Amino acid sequence: SAKIIDGKLVAKQIREEVGVEIARMKDTIGVVPGLAVILVGSRKDSQTYVRNKKKACDAVGIKSYEVNLPEDASEYEVIKHIATFNDDPSVHGILVQLPLPRHMNDENILNAVSIEKDVDGFHPVNIGRLAMQGRDPFFVPCTPKGCMELLHRSGVEIKGKRAVVIGRSNIVGTPAALLLQKANATVSIVHSKTKNPEEITRQADIIIAAVGVANLVRGSWIKPGAAIIDVGINPVDDPASPRGYRLVGDVCFEEASKVAGAITPVPGGVGPMTIAMLLSNTLDSAKRIHKFK
Ligand code: NAD
Incomplete structure (x- = not known):
């Protein structure tokens, strides 16, 4: 019978590896990776996902920033917050929790995230690069x-x-x-x-x-x-x-x-791998931005 692939165990190993690298980066160059999460509306499932992401960040030493906007917020407001995080040097990853309210256009919002901070890998340019031979995206979903x-x-x-x-x-x-x-x-x-x-x-x-x-x-x-x-x-x-x-x-x-x-x-x-990969993407982003090997 089949070998069981234990995602819980692999995810734990990855979180540990990420934690070790974050500590090394902090000790060497004094940089702590930062992840910004934007949540629009009050879907219970989305709130749970965001809470779990924050907890996982805390556990490995990633600083998390959270913005909660009401269901009826405008696209412009969301994009304004994204632009602020794009310019904030303490933020290395930005993610907008999906799904967005019906009145918003996902593509406008995803397009606003800097491709170099798009740790979810949902920016159309990153998806496009993933589809191209000989090119690589900054991040993979x-x-x-x-x-x-x-x-x-x-x-x-x-x-x-x-x-x-x-x-x-x-x-x-x-x-x-x-x-x-x-x-x-x-x-x-x-x-x-x-x-x-x-x-x-x-x-x-x-x-x-x-x-x-x-x-x-x-x-x-x-x-x-x-x-x-x-x-x-x-x-x-x-x-x-x-x-x-x-x-x-x-x-x-x-x-x-x-x-x-x-x-x-x-x-x-x-299941457990998704957040582990988000942490890993955020670390990779901070390393790339600060040219830390
Ligand atoms: P989705 O509904 O966006 O896409 C489902 C896809 O399945 C569609 O492309 C559709 O064409 C195809 N499909 C539907 N019925 C089919 C059928 N009978 N035969 C073949 N293909 C069929 O869903 P999604 O967001 O891609 O998520 C898929 C599943 O993965 C869900 O159960 C979701 O909960 C789960 N999920 C898990 C994680 C995680 O583990 N972290 C993350 C995302 C999604």
């Missing part, structure tokens, strides 16, 4: 970067292999496919309009599933020995759990773990 890190650290070979990404969102599926391609895999993307997706996924040595449909990927979709990265986080009813539900991935773990060579669990797979 955190969740797909976390998927790649899990593959690398589990010793999964990527070069020359067949990879299938299920899902084509801007924040996970599409950048994941671009990253696999940059790592010299032959990549297919399966999405909501794909016919017979299982015929395609069965050819894959590597599958990254980022769909948002509980247990979509069955054992019969998987080539024996394949490496499976399951990004999905889906609540399903579970009367036996104290909360009344539990979280499952896009991959049917019970079936897949009998066929695959390696697989991430949900929870405890990709």
Whole structure:
């Protein structure tokens, strides 16, 4: 049966490595990395994500700056705050928590973030560079970067292999496919309009599933020995759990773990990697800006 890829453990290792580097930078050149987070509105899930990011920053020694704006704030107000952080030398990373209120245009806002401080990697120029051969973005989006890190650290070979990404969102599926391609895999993307997706996924040595449909990927979709990265986080009813539900991935773990060579669990797979990658991106940004090796 499949080797379990322990994202919780890998994320912990990365947070420790980041903490050590931050201490070294502070001791050597007196610089502390700073991350600015802009939250618009009062979505409970977004507030939780922002709180978790702040906690993670505190734990590794990144100084965090937070701006909370009301739901009815104007695009101009958000962009004004971004511009202030762009010019602030103590801030090395800027992120705008998505989703934004409906009256705002995401692209206008993401375009306002300096590409050199865009630690979420969502600026259209950074995405464009990710898509270009021979060019590199300043930053890669955190969740797909976390998927790649899990593959690398589990010793999964990527070069020359067949990879299938299920899902084509801007924040996970599409950048994941671009990253696999940059790592010299032959990549297919399966999405909501794909016919017979299982015929395609069965050819894959590597599958990254980022769909948002509980247990979509069955054992019969998987080539024996394949490496499976399951990004999905889906609540399903579970009367036996104290909360009344539990979280499952896009991959049917019970079936897949009998066929695959390696697989991430949900929870405890990709989930913990996202914030670890944000911390790592923020450190990299501070290092680059201060030319610290
Ligand atoms: P999304 O809804 O933006 O995109 C889903 C994609 O899946 C779309 O491109 C769509 O074409 C495709 N799709 C939908 N139904 C399909 C089907 N039946 N077969 C094949 N493809 C189908 O979602 P997202 O933001 O990319 O997130 C995907 C999942 O990953 C969600 O469960 C989300 O909660 C999870 N997620 C986890 C993390 C993390 O672990 N840190 C981060 C982001 C998202």
